Amino acid sequence: MLPEKQDAFGHGILDFYQGKGGSEIIEREDGLIEISGGPDIYFSEYKDWREHEKEALKYASGWILDIGCGAGRTALYLQNKGKKVLGIDNSPLAVSVCKSRGVKNAKVLSITEVSSALGIFDTLIMFGNNFGLLSNVKRAKWLLKKFHTMTSEKARIIAESRDPYGTKNPDHLSYHKYNLKRGRMAGQVKIRVRYKRIKGDWFDYLMVSAKEMSEIIEGTGWKLKEIIPGKYGTYIGIIEKL
Numbered sequence: 001m002l003p004e005k006q007d008a009f010g011h012g013i014l015d016f017y018q019g020k021g022g023s024e025i026i027e028r029e030d031g032l033i034e035i036s037g038g039p040d041i042y043f044s045e046y047k048d049w050r051e052h053e054k055e056a057l058k059y060a061s062g063w064i065l066d067i068g069c070g071a072g073r074t075a076l077y078l079q080n081k082g083k084k085v086l087g088i089d090n091s092p093l094a095v096s097v098c099k100s101r102g103v104k105n106a107k108v109l110s111i112t113e114v115s116s117a118l119g120i121f122d123t124l125i126m127f128g129n130n131f132g133l134l135s136n137v138k139r140a141k142w143l144l145k146k147f148h149t150m151t152s153e154k155a156r157i158i159a160e161s162r163d164p165y166g167t168k169n170p171d172h173l174s175y176h177k178y179n180l181k182r183g184r185m186a187g188q189v190k191i192r193v194r195y196k197r198i199k200g201d202w203f204d205y206l207m208v209s210a211k212e213m214s215e216i217i218e219g220t221g222w223k224l225k226e227i228i229p230g231k232y233g234t235y236i237g238i239i240e241k242l
Contacts, residue, residue, distance in 0.1 A: 002090055008195040010093025012039045013071050015195075017097045022195065029190040029202065030178065032171055036193070042071035042128075052230035053127060056158050059238050062122025063152075067111055068130040072098035079104060086118065111143065116150040124157045129234065131159040135204040136188055137216055144220035148241065157222065157239035162187075164207040166233040185212070213237050 002010070012024040016039040024036045046054070057074075060083070066075045069087030071094060078085045079102075088109040089095050098106040107118075111133045124147060126133070134140035147157065164187030167173065176186035187207035193200040208216065214224040217239060226238040 002092060005198065006200050007091050007093050008193040008198040008200040010091035011198055012195040013042060013097050014093045016040065025194040027192050027194055030175055042073060044073055046077050050230055052228045052236050056228050056236040059156055059158055060123045060125060063119060064123045064125060065121045066125045068126065068128060068133055069098060069106060070094055070128065072101050072103040072106065074125060074127050075103045075106065076101060114150065120150060120152055122152045122155050126157065126159040129160050129162050131161040132205040132207055134206055136206060137185065140216050141220050144217060144222055148221040151241060155241045158236060159239060160234060160236045161213060162207045163209045163233040165209055210235060
């Protein structure tokens with residue numbers, strides 16, 4: 001559980017929910033600072049969602065785990081459609097906002113803490129580029145194998161990522177080279193979230209091409225079945241259990 005003084009992501013969500021506005025900042029280890037797409041996108045209504053998200057959601061069925069649920073937009077939509085869903089996030093403030101918005105089943109939990117003790121799920125959803133929460137190849141394979149033990153026979157993972165190679169931005173291209181020199185994947189970024197005076201902890205966040213996603217999944221009991229392309233290099237992988 002994140003201490004409140006480090007929960008920059010959650011403070012941004014809470015302020016936005018309370019009508020105080022605000023933008024969260026993403027700081028990369030090399031000094032690059034950018035404004036994130038949140039927090040307003042975390043509260044968006046289904047009609048305003050991106051088309052590839054709407055298409056991917058058609059694959060969600062059964063008992064659903066929303067990993068990195070944020071302010072609860074996906075969990076709330078699915079719940080209102082009569083689906084059984086559990087939302088998890090490591091941000092206590094985000095989960096608090098989820099519950100205030102009406103999400104019935106939300107829990108403060110890190111992705112590394114998930115297990116069959118939560119239940120046996122039919123669908124795992126990782127919207128908002130949350131395939132990135134797998135962090136690196138080694139941890140990704142460990143978590144995917146873990147997901148295999150806590151899912152039903154015909155389970156699916158619906159995971160969004162962003163292809164890091166579609167950029168011409170020299171700041172990103174030089175960082176790719178820096179990563180490769182260190183033995184990391186080009187799209188394996190080390191970042192932290194900042195909001196006002198609050199600084200979150202540094203963490204690795206993994207952005208991969210569809211080919212890399214398929215390679216990472218190999219040998220974990222899953223297979224990349226379909227790619228649903230989005231805009232600006234984003235896409236959603238429909239991953240099925242072998």
